């Protein structure tokens with residue numbers, strides 16, 4: 441089977457975990473202070489995003505980062521948060537966890553990121569924040585995001601689960617948005633097995649994060665207090681050790697994933713009726729590579745490829761299709777409806793060989809030749 445995602449776990453990660461386990465510093469409380477793997481991981485993220493003035497806090501998952509990011513942005517019961525309907529369920533559940541409701545917006549046809557022109561029509565007095573998510577190998581129009589948030593006085597949660605290590609107009613992702621979240625789950629370009637991080641504006645926001653991620657415990661040596669509701673969302677040291685090892689290979693990871701996406705595009709873009717992403721993949725760290733397949737053939741292609749040992753995926757079922765969100769507010773969803781039935785994610789790994797990619801490409805070519813015959 442050629443898996444859809446495959447983590448790049450090598451000697452460095454094994455050694456890092458071994459050392460972290462042997463150190464006995466596994467996870468909680470003072471172990472997260474200076475000198476811990478978690479602390480170093482946070483500092484290294486600061487370096488990667490080239491934003492020493494920003495404040496990075498690591499957490500246990502991308503979902504936890506979203507939940508805490510929304511809370512730090514002041515989102516609470518009765519509020520609304522605008523998000524693309526084509527997004528990970530983690531975003532919808534994180535909104536619900538604050539007591540707010542998601543409001544679903546359509547996407548842009550070229551980038552599959554949120555369509556901010558349509559989002560304008562969704563803003564009400566209850567809107568507190570907007571989640572903007574970089575999709576697969578595309579970045580949102582973050583200049584427009586900044587204007588939009590200013591115009592409507594909204595907090596921005598930049599879901600950069602797919603874009604750690606990418607640049608927007610020369611600036612590293614994580615360095616320019618209001619609040620940025622990263623996911624380092626098992627499928628991501630850079631993994632901690634499970635992990636996440638928030639990039640925040642101030643020490644005060646970071647202090648809040650420290651309390652929220654550790655059951656409300658105020659920081660400080662010796663005695664502590666509990667002054668608010670808290671969660672158990674800290675990142676454990678062995679996970680941070682894996683992340684640290686991965687970070688040493690980030691340039692390699694980015695380079696090889698861009699090369700793989702370009703190879704797919706070169707081989708597939710002249711194969712009607714497929715539509716490939718319209719990008720040269722400059723300055724991104726692609727998490728996923730997707731193609732668009734005519735609706736009536738998409739599922740059959742997926743089954744065909746599976747029979748040939750090739751795993752593919754659909755990212756994702758639109759949020760407004762779920763039972764839980766049947767009554768959630770939304771407007772025109774025409775692009776999401778159409779593209780949601782066309783998108784198919786193909787296997788993409790760091791250091792993926794052309795030989796493996798050719799197996800995927802030939803599978804797709806054979807499917808369409810069979811269809812024509």
Ligand SMILES: Cc1ncc(COP(=O)(O)O)c(C=O)c1O
Nearest residue numbers: 501502503528530601623624625
């Ligand atoms: C866009 C997006 N946001 C959030 C998440 C949630 O991250 P995690 O799996 O680390 O909780 C994911 C996970 O795949 C994602 O793709």
